[in-house]
Amino acid sequence: xxxxxxxxxxxxxxxxxxxxxxxxxxxxxxxxxxxxxxxxxxxxxxxxxxxxxxxxxxxxxxxxxxxxxxxxxxxxxxxxxxxxxxxxxxxxxxxxxxxxxxxxxxxxxxxxxxxxxxxxxxxxxxxxxxxxxxxxxxxxxxxxxxxxxxxxxxxxxxxxxxxxxxxxxxxxxxxxxxxxxxxxxxxxxxxxxxxxxxxxxxxxxxxxxxxxxxxxxxxxxxxxxxxxxxxxxxxxxxxxxxxxxxxxxxxxxxxxxxxxxxxxxxxxxxxxxxxxxx
Amino acid sequence: xxxxxxxxxxxxxxxxxxxxxxxxxxxxxxxxxxxxxxxxxxxxxxxxxxxxxxxxxxxxxxxxxxxxxxxxxxxxxxxxxxxxxxxxxxxxxxxxxxxxxxxxxxxxxxxxxxxxxxxxxxxxxxxxxxxxxxxxxxxx
Numbered sequence: 504x505x506x507x508x509x510x511x512x513x514x515x516x517x518x519x520x521x522x523x524x525x526x527x528x529x530x531x532x533x534x535x536x537x538x539x540x541x542x543x544x545x546x547x548x549x550x551x552x553x554x555x556x557x558x559x560x561x562x563x564x565x566x567x568x569x570x571x572x573x574x575x576x577x578x579x580x581x582x583x584x585x586x587x588x589x590x591x592x593x594x595x596x597x598x599x600x601x602x603x604x605x606x607x608x609x610x611x612x613x614x615x616x617x618x619x620x621x622x623x624x625x626x627x628x629x630x631x632x633x634x635x636x637x638x639x640x641x642x643x644x645x646x647x648x649x650x651x652x653x654x655x656x657x658x659x660x661x662x663x664x665x666x667x668x669x670x671x672x673x674x675x676x677x678x679x680x681x682x683x684x685x686x687x688x689x690x691x692x693x694x695x696x697x698x699x700x701x702x703x704x705x706x707x708x709x710x711x712x713x714x715x716x717x718x719x720x721x722x723x724x725x726x727x728x729x730x731x732x733x734x735x736x737x738x739x740x741x742x743x744x745x746x747x748x749x750x751x752x753x754x755x756x757x758x759x760x761x762x763x764x765x766x767x768x769x770x771x772x773x774x775x776x777x778x779x780x781x
Numbered sequence: 782x783x784x785x786x787x788x789x790x791x792x793x794x795x796x797x798x799x800x801x802x803x804x805x806x807x808x809x810x811x812x813x814x815x816x817x818x819x820x821x822x823x824x825x826x827x828x829x830x831x832x833x834x835x836x837x838x839x840x841x842x843x844x845x846x847x848x849x850x851x852x853x854x855x856x857x858x859x860x861x862x863x864x865x866x867x868x869x870x871x872x873x874x875x876x877x878x879x880x881x882x883x884x885x886x887x888x889x890x891x892x893x894x895x896x897x898x899x900x901x902x903x904x905x906x907x908x909x910x911x912x913x914x915x916x917x918x919x920x921x
Contacts (some may be wrong), residue, residue, distance in 0.1 A: 538816070558867040558869075559865075559866065559867050560866025561867055562865065562866030562868070563866055563867075565866065565867075565871075566866055566897065568894075636896065636897055636898040637897045639897070639898060639899075639900050640898065640900045641864060641866065641895040643900060644865060644866060644867075
């Protein structure tokens with residue numbers, strides 16, 4: 504077990520960082536997209552659920568970014584002034600939703616959360632203790648995300664029109680979901696050093712089995728071709744992104760730039776400046 | 782539209798039944814309450830009892846958020862967790878706890894270490910805390 508950054512060799516450090524960046528960026532960007540639905544869901548319950556899921560994913564992003572801060576970065580480096588080409592999230596989470604298509608949001612959530620569940624399971628055995636220590640908490644909060652998307656998929660699939668919407672969303676999103684399992688430059692070290700003992704290729708195989716089985720049960724066809732044939736041109740994990748990424752990035756950094764910020768301000772005054780008795 | 786759509790009409794609505802709050806187990810040594818603490822550490826615990834959760838009238842200690850207090854020289858370290866990762870009051874609560882620890886007699890500086898393991902669950906609320914929550918209208 505490795506307890507912190509100071510115990511890592513340069514090679515191990517690069518591996519831990521690479522794993523954390525994909526985890527944190529996925530969570531942060533998927534949450535950014537979810538927030539677009541939080542006042543546009545089909546029911547008030549759906550609005551509340553998606554808002555809550557977005558909040559959870561932001562909470563998880565914060566947990567993983569915290570661990571990157573242990574390496575000496577701050578939030579400005581990690582989000583607000585980071586070169587958009589340095590983000591390592593999968594293209595699945597950056598794509599805009601099809602206009603008004605709730606099935607897009609539900610299918611995306613299902614594909615993403617199923618992946619996250621498997622990845623977290625693999626990280627329970629991480630040799631980097633700060634990651635392993637956080638997995639239980641995150642996993643506990645993910646359970647109802649999966650229940651939420653599965654429940655919606657089952658209801659949508661009850662009608663032909665709904666099933667067709669699911670099918671179109673799966674056709675569109677499945678290749679991008681495969682980028683969740685694309686390797687960073689550090690995959691071999693990540694596995695060799697047990698930062699994540701299970702290789703992405705194995706996780707992908709498990710994921711395909713799970714989602715294909717579930718979706719087939721709903722009467723939805725899932726692509727069976729090899730990943731290499733299905734993958735989109737942009738892979739996310741290597742820094743290449745779809746056109747949608749730049750505008751999303753501009754949007755979520757807009758206020759930061761508009762206010763001329765150079766730091767992420769704290770809402771509370773520093774203790775020495777505050778005239779408050781606890 | 783297909784004939785299937787009619788399946789949604791006229792049926793009995795099914796409501797979300799997700800109101801099951803899992804109780805969970807209490808890990809050894811938790812909730813930590815400062816019971817048995819002496820000297821400056823006891824003084825820190827006393828101040829921590831005065832830190833209230835921002836959303837409910839319950840002390841951070843009774844809510845089970847504080848996992849430990851150690852004092853070395855005049856520096857206090859408080860180990861704590863939060864009920865959930867997306868807690869919007871994270872900085873607020875953490876700073877309240879830090880200041881409370883720093884205000885104890887014998888402490889000059891304090892820091893707060895946030896941990897996520899063991900995971901907080903409702904069984905970590907102390908009996909006093911449960912009474913406070915019930916009075917507030919939360920069923921625990």
